[in-house]
Amino acid sequence: MTIFPSVYMGSVxxxxxxxxxxxPVIDEGEYFIKQTYRNRTEIAAESGISPLIIPLEKGKNAxxxxxxxxxxxxxxxxxxxxxxxxxxxxxxxxFEHYEPTLKPLFSEKIPFLTEWNTLWxxxxxxxxxxxxxxxxxxxxYVENAEEYTDFRKFQHPKFRTYTTHxxxxxxxxxxxxxxxxxxxxxxxxxEGPSGKFILKRVKTTF
Numbered sequence: 001m002t003i004f005p006s007v008y009m010g011s012v013x014x015x016x017x018x019x020x021x022x023x024p025v026i027d028e029g030e031y032f033i034k035q036t037y038r039n040r041t042e043i044a045a046e047s048g049i050s051p052l053i054i055p056l057e058k059g060k061n062a063x064x065x066x067x068x069x070x071x072x073x074x075x076x077x078x079x080x081x082x083x084x085x086x087x088x089x090x091x092x093x094x095f096e097h098y099e100p101t102l103k104p105l106f107s108e109k110i111p112f113l114t115e116w117n118t119l120w121x122x123x124x125x126x127x128x129x130x131x132x133x134x135x136x137x138x139x140x141y142v143e144n145a146e147e148y149t150d151f152r153k154f155q156h157p158k159f160r161t162y163t164t165h166x167x168x169x170x171x172x173x174x175x176x177x178x179x180x181x182x183x184x185x186x187x188x189x190x191e192g193p194s195g196k197f198i199l200k201r202v203k204t205t206f
Contacts, residue, residue: 002149003027003142006066006117008054009041012165013181015124016202017151018135026121028067028114029141030152038066039113041183044170045088049182052081054113067139069113082106089189092171098127098188124184128196165202168195 002021006028007014014037018024032038039054055072082103089095105123110116118137125132142150165180170190187195 001025001142003152005030005033005036005038005152006114006137007037007041008039008052008117009120009183009185010124011037011042011181012184012187012199013202014151015184016165016199019130019199020202021149024135025142026135026137027142027152028137028139029065031063031141032066032069032113038117039069041185043085043088043183043186044172045084046172046175050084050088052084052183053077054116056113065139065141067112067114070111071113071116073109078106085185089171089185092189094189094192097192124188127188128193128199130196166198168198 001023002017002025004014004018004024004026006026010018039056041052042049043052044050055075055077057070057072085102086095086099101123105119108116108119110119122132124130168187168191170186187198191198
């Protein structure tokens, strides 16, 4: 068993590890951890790496399981995320192909964070033709993590992991060096479904 947290979109490294795992399990019963990829992702924008962060209802997400964490819609963050994605990938090779599917996703007012994250997992399952039947989701916290491979603690911007994958072209290649381990959306917008071959060769060290 390999344990993963529920994350927003997920990075190339996250998905590469999931595809490599013999029995991947997404834990929605763990306590929510602030300032992690559980409610944020990173894309390549014109000015550099741009984080997309989902705001949560204040004061209600401390010491509760992930599947009980609620999203806040006090601000129109969905419009901001969509605008940022359009600006970043509007000229990418596959944006026009996926834009009709992407836009409706940002109109969904989903109450719980894990449900929003699941929406994106299902999107990527479909677009990369990933067999989701092998990926299990549980709502009970997975104890005795030392008996398994546990990736929950590594999904944090401040935790240094070294993920390598085959290089691929992105729209801002001429502005700054190619970044690695961005959101899976970055790979999809630039490589389309053939990006799955890159996912299968991801290497991560800790």
